[in-house]
Amino acid sequence: MPLLAENDFLPVFEDIPSQVLGQAKLMVLSYPHNPTTATASLSFFQEAVNFCRNHGLVLVHDFPYVDIVFEGMTQPPSILQADTQKSLSIEFFTLSKSYNMGGFRIGYAIGNAEIIQALRQVKAVVDFNQYQGILNGAIAALTGEQTTVKKTLARFQSRRDAFIKALNNIGWQVTPPQATMYVWAKLPQTWENKSVEFSTELVAATGVAVSPGAGFGKQGEGYVRFALVHDPHVLELAVEKIAQFLATRT
Template identity: 35%
Template sequence: MTEEFHRIRRLPPYVFAEVNSAKAKARAAAEDIVDLGMGNPDSPTPPHIVAKLIEAVADPRTHRYSASKGIPGLRKALAGYYDRRFNVKLDPETEVVATLGSKEGLANLAAAITSPGDTILVPNPSYPIHQFGFVLAGASVRSIPCTPDDDMLSALDRAVKHSVPKPTALIVNFPSNPTAMLADLYFYRQIVDFARKHEIFILSDLAYAEIYFGSNVPPSILEVPGAKDVAVEFTSMSKTYNMPGWRMGFAAGNPRLVSALTRVKSYLDYGAFAPIQIAAAAALNGPQDCVQEMRDLYRERRDVMVKGLASAGWQVPSPEGSMFLWAPIPDRFKHLGSVDFAKLLLAKAKVAVAPGIGFGEHGDGHVRIALVENSQRIRQAMRGIKNFLTADNAGPVDAPVETPDAA
């Protein structure tokens, strides 16, 4: 009985663990580490949302089991958000289900619609649950380019022609985690047309819909006429309202997919704590100034970070959306790969970042840097990175620095 369980065998080692272990040891040694690794919002949840939670939790009637699919008021609030933001009409009864964060929803829908051996199309690199939710459900994953352009469309066409069995679902995620890329409505129209023609479901992850910095406002795939025939979209309260620990998200769109997820969830959970759902409805229905403030905060941090990295000689694209920079590893460190380069940054610059390979093998030439510290701490991190990058310009680094027990 020493053999690994079947589903666990299909999960690779958690590549973030090496950096996390080194980070923990550095902090245990009283080193001041600026942690830009996890996309964990550091700002407080807006006071009016917290006040609604406190009000609701004071009512003992809210302490009983809740509704697995979400209380009616919350589902109506999500439908109202889609109407205002995207001009998309949703039926709260048949086209919306509340989830325990978008991650849970994605994983449980994968379990609901997947048979062993199914082929699923997933961008590489992309957020790990996009791939491994389906891997856990027994599917085979075929990687496609992560860019919302002709490369992805051509890969979709090849996948339909050459995959056995034919793909059953496609994942898209824009603004993207980790690459920060945005898609436009024209691209969504193309993939909806493709999916309808080939009878492929689309699962769109729109968790970063409200984090954008220019005139390119992220659309919803559900804005495309006919999208509800094939598509379901996942959204989250985590980033928009600084509510990551509240674990509140949604799936909306195709009634068949929403029904499948609702049915699976009815066997697995009783929904989020009712006061959390009540407060989430208040967030969606209430004043939205806090969303703009959050957007302005991330824009300021982005600008400080991009400027600081450029000053250090590290040219990193300035993202139009999301809360991340997708940073190509500097040329003289590329041979290290993203894990060893991240460990090197931690040891030498005292800055923690996420290795790109954690998002797929095609991410190994990058690290993801999250905008989750205030501008002062970001400037501190940029000074550390600059000191590290300019300390020795003699040539390429031959080996990563050793970090005790990092592996």
């Protein structure tokens, strides 16, 4: 499903070709969204649930950035707020973002009991059990004091604010994302539709690594994704290097 800026990076369900719908078994959504940082409303999810119900589809929602939402943005809705009876939906959450447990490969799924049972059967034959110590750590994270989540959010917000300000100061105007740990930026006109070339030359010349939009599909061409994985002063230094790079390529 193409995710276009003019549609706020939300799919238009009515535009899905009938031949695709005829073969489809499930629909996968993920909001807040990587890489576009787009968010979705409860009414959008209600529309998605109704569409899937009318076409006999299972609705899968990946929800890793539920807690990475910035000041002024309301808590993003769960798909299960739209499918309150858990009739056709399953939602996934990972502890890698909110609880800094990346690499531990731990998360959970919640939703329709029949779908959960099918997932259980699949994982029983293609996966391995998780180490009990990691399971105990995940339980403690989910049930314990949540100040760590708030600190993580504050850290990402300070990075976002510093990075967006630095980009805007060099003339690269980017709207601050409302959620996630990324910035989805439209490339300067000189580099329009050259996201791979831009990313390759940038890292070779400066050491600053970004993800080319084309790597996320053809509709991502013309964009790059910045990951807010460093402290503000490092991000500001990266922007200085980007400015120097752009000055030599225009």
